[in-house]
Every structure is written in structure tokens, then in C-alpha cells.
Amino acid sequence: MSVTIKDVARMANVSVASVSRALNGHSGVTAETQKRIREVAARLRYVPHNAARSLITRRTQTIGALLPDLHGAFFSELIRGIDLAARAHGLYMLVSSSHGDATEAAIALRAMQGRVDGLLVMSPHADEAFLDENLPIVLPTVLINSHVRSDRHAALDVDDYGGARIMTEHLLGLGRKRIAFIAGPEVNHDVQERCRGYREALAAAGLGDRVFVLPGDFTEESGYHAGKQALAMVPRPDAIFAANDMMAIGCLSALSEAKVRTPEDIAVAGFDDIPMARYVTPPLTTVRVRIAELGEAALERLVRMIEAPEDAAPEPRTVVATELVVRASCGGNGTVRRRA
């Protein structure tokens, strides 16, 4: 059996109330009593039972993170950013991921009830109705990269559109005229925005009839296949812009296999700037997303919501900047251009 506050109280010849006060640093207890209680607590190795505490205080010092998956560099970085910021606020992080379908996500969401002070949600299933159905009342929630536009939940997005647009413009600026785009999973909100950036950049350049979208699913293999497809096109594209880095890397393999030179014959660009992007041959031009910062920003936002009184004005939807990272795969010179 675990040692409880009662044991400490008995040993120190005080009431449980005094123990609670002493250990939490509240007033109403003599310095010497406090000292005595602290000593007894330390001797007994007393550690308060958090479930009991949060039952009464309605605080758990924990935030929940609902993620679709944990695969790859993106989530790794996201979690790291969240954890970093959480730690700074003395918060812990309850992680739940890999829910393939909405039912699983719903179960996970409900399991968070009474365990967390707030929620960070990044899930393709998290639409408005889903949240209403499963989210108990007023749990502060921040949506990350969600297509949901609600004024009841805060939202934080990556500037996918801006990043894709500036990349497309960069390729156009290098003189490329036939730019193909490798898309990702259709349901993915980021993909849609990236694709939109690509389309609109072309349209703005008067090349609206040169939109070539190849299918992909974010995996290296799909990028490889898309690369093959691009090679089969007549006339061939002179640039390929993939919706993420892994597909761009797969595409590079397809090109080098076909002895097509990068960037001379076909320029290649990706999106995300995963660590690997610097190390492939040739180094990959891409759009950097400061993922850890995204996580940090999301958590900071959540903390503000948790601490804010009811009446607090809802903050506007926040957009996290992306930046263009030019490397050899598109014939650039290695500069980084930041974009708001």
C-alpha cells in the first residue's frame, strides 16, 4: 500500500489539512511546523497521488496530443516542439496516435476526458461534427493543420499555400516552363493547400494551362512512380515539385536511374525540409517548415487558452511561416528566403 497524506499527518502529529498546506506552500502554517512536516514527508517518501489531487483541483498539469501517426521526421519534430514548450510550463504530455479511423480517434478523444487540461488535435477525422460529438464541453483545444474553420476552437496552420506558391515562382524564375506537381493523399489538408499554391502561381504567370498533377501518397515509392510517369510525358517537364520531401527523394531515384540529369534536365523540389533533404544527391531544394516551432506555438496557444478566463477574446487563426531553401537539385545556390 502506498503512503498517503494521512500517514504523513499521523507521523507529524498534525491534521491532513496542515500537511496539504505545508507541502503546497500555502499560508497558515508555522515555519517550524512546515519544516517538520516536510521532513516527515521526505522520510516516508510521500508522493501525492495525482489522480486524487486532480479530482478536486480540476487540474491535471497534462495536455493531450492527438496525432494521426508517429511515422517520420514530421511528427518527431512536432512532438519535440510540443514537449519542449510543455516542459517549460511544467506540463506533461499524453500522446495518442495512429488511429486509422474515426472510431478509434473518438475513443482516444474520450479517453482524454478528466486526464488533460487541454488538447492538441491533428487528425484528418477531426471535423466540426466529430469534435462536437466527442469533445466534452469546454476542454480547451487547438487544432493543428486542420481544415476545420470554427470560432469555437483555436487553429494553427502551416503556410502551405504560401510555401508552395513561392517555390513554384522560384522555379518559374529559374526559367522552368513545364512544372509538374506530385500530390499527396487526397484527404490531406496540407496537400490541398500546397497544390493550390502551385496552381495559382502558374495561373498568375499566365501558365494556367500547364498544370500537371501526378498522384502520390507521401511515400518514397509513390514519388518514384510519379518520377517514372513524368519521364514518360511528352514533352517532358523541366521541373518536378513534390508535395513532400520523401516523394521528391523517390523522384530523384527515378531520374538518376533513367540517367536524366538533375537539375540540368529536370529540376526537383520538395516540401518540409526533413533532415535528410540536405544529404541526398543532389541536395534537395525544398520549403522549410519549422515543425518544432509549430508544436511550440500550438502549445503556447493552448496554455493561453487554459489560463484565460471564459470571456477572453478568441485569437485569430495563426499561420506558421515557411521558407524557401534553395539547394542544388534545382540549380540554385543555397540561400534561404524567409516568407511571412
Next chain:
Amino acid sequence: MSVTIKDVARMANVSVASVSRALNGHSGVTAETQKRIREVAARLRYVPHNAARSLITRRTQTIGALLPDLHGAFFSELIRGIDLAARAHGLYMLVSSSHGDATEAAIALRAMQGRVDGLLVMSPHADEAFLDENLPIVLPTVLINSHVRSDRHAALDVDDYGGARIMTEHLLGLGRKRIAFIAGPEVNHDVQERCRGYREALAAAGLGDRVFVLPGDFTEESGYHAGKQALAMVPRPDAIFAANDMMAIGCLSALSEAKVRTPEDIAVAGFDDIPMARYVTPPLTTVRVRIAELGEAALERLVRMIEAPEDAAPEPRTVVATELVVRASCGGNGTVRRRA
């Protein structure tokens, strides 16, 4: 205010006991009563308060993971493995990381009290005394890659020694005679074991006097510097074995910068088989550690401990296998050799 079990009971004209029974699928409640209660609960969007529940059941359906850091592919994979297995058991994962010193780790450890059913610990600070001091009584605990040898806690290790030894033997088998080793942080248990594997393989080959250990700290930069140092040695090594992949990659940069050919002049090998290893030029020969499997195995072990009755015999210390992955950086041909 949140809707509680009492609200459901009142609305359904039953007692809270019946609601509890109905919702938890216990016997002692008519099928039709159960149905009615379920309907009311759904209508009111009732979600049980987990803190209250675990206060009485002494179960939280949560395991804690105490990690030193979240940086890099290793922890990403580890967490993924843990999460995967946890999800299969209906468990959630409370993550705490980045505790720079023992004090922070202790705070994190204590904060887990009453929040988790078991603990996965991977921390350089987690020695026997530390655990005794801060770990409340009988919380089931699995130590990952720890140097602590205790029969009170379960332990799970990567076969660092075996992996390093087989890699060194492989390099020797290719005819390399002067093999340098780039070490990692001194306190790191894995590093020590890897270094031991390297030393003993050399000793077994009668090359005990050709042990060259260069300092490193697991970062790419330190690998780069170690590469420079290796180049300055007379006579030069004909192979460099880095204690992890990132240092091997940094080393590759140093060599290519100095126009030294890999593998013709100097073979290079790493350890971990991070995703990037396949993509660098030349692709990196390395020792694969199935990190996700390590995480899964650790969690499975923990689950067994949680479910096991007190009297259960302690399982022996488990070692997770590594395998040799031969790629171009040491002149191999791309095979994988498994090792128990």
C-alpha cells in the same frame, strides 16, 4: 460543469451503481435497463471522469515514458514502437523528456505517481539509488539501455556489443587493417558497449595494438572533426567506424572534402541505420537497430509485469538483436546479415 454519472442516473431513473454497472458491462442489470442507461448516457454525452475512476480502481490505463531527449530518429522510432504496442493494449502514453539533470528527472518521475500503471525509463541518471529514492514503491518499471543491473527492475538492451563486434569483424574481413573508432558521449552506456565490441574484435584478431579511438559526441559536427583527425594520422586508417550514423555522415563530408575516396581509400561505417543512411553518398554501411521493435518489446514486457501477480518470477534481462547492413561506404554489396 461537466455531466457526471449522477446526472445520467437521475435522467434514467436509476442509481449511480446501476449506471456504472451498465456502462462497464457488468452483470446484474437487465438488458433493457442497460439499453435505457446507454441511451441516456449517449444523449447527455456522458464521458466518465478518468481521474475519479482511477482513484478507486488504482488503474490508469496509462504508461509513462521517461526519455532523455526527443531529438533525432532514434527517439522518434522508439516512441512509435511504444505507442504501437500500447495502443494494442488499450494503453495511453505519458511522455516526459529532455531532463538535463537528475533533479529534473526526479521531478518528472515523481509527477508520474498516481498517473501511470508502469514506467519505461531510459535515462542516464537512472541508476539504482536514483530509482530507489524517487520511485514510489512497487511501480512496475522497465529500464531501456541502462547500465543498471538490478533484479528489482526489468531491463531491455540493444546488443551494442554484438553489433559493434560483427561490424569490426566485417571490416577486418574486407582486408582493412587500421580501423579507427569514433566514440560518443562518455557517459553513454551504448557507446561503451560499442567501443568494447570494437576493441575485442580487434584483440581477437591479434590487432589489440591497433586500437584508435577518436572522441565524438554523436553529432554530425563531431564526426566531421573526427574525420579530419583521422586524415591527419600517419599512417592513415583504412577504415573508420563511427559509434552512430550521424557521426559517420559527418565523417563522410570530411573525407569527400579532402578528396579522399570512400570506400577505396577509407571505408566508413556507422551504427543505428537511421533512415538517412541509405540516402547519403555513398550509402552507409551500418548496424541496424530495430528501434521500434525495442520500444514494442519494452512495452510488452511492461504489460506483462503490470498484469503479473506479485509472485511472478522475474524475467531475465532481454537483449534486442542488431544486424549488419552492408552498403557501398565500405565496399560491400548490400546484404543484410542478422545476428542474434
Next chain:
DNA sequence: ACCCCGTATGAAAACGTTTACGTTCCGCGC
């Protein structure tokens, strides 16, 4: 008709905290 037993249900205790509210006591000003 009566007893008994199993089943459905309710009342209440318990889990370990925090905190509102009393109570005691001491010192101070009149």
C-alpha cells in the same frame, strides 16, 4: 402456502486529495 434462492437494484463506503469553515489560543488595546 411457505421458504428459499438468485437476480435486479439501491444505499453508502471508499479512494486521496484540497479547501471552506470552525475552533482555539495568544497578544494587544481599551
Next chain:
DNA sequence: GCGCGGAACGTAAACGTTTTCATACGGGGT
């Protein structure tokens, strides 16, 4: 000397569950 105020401390309620125990009820065996 007396009342009064405030500090120190204790008592007990509250948080939302689960579970033990008691109770009511209905039916079958005698």
C-alpha cells in the same frame, strides 16, 4: 480585566467513480 482580532490548526465536505453490502422481488420446489 475584558473583549477582540488574527494566526494556527483541525474537522469535514467535496470531487466522481467503483464496489460491497443490503434490500426487494419473483418464481420454483416442497
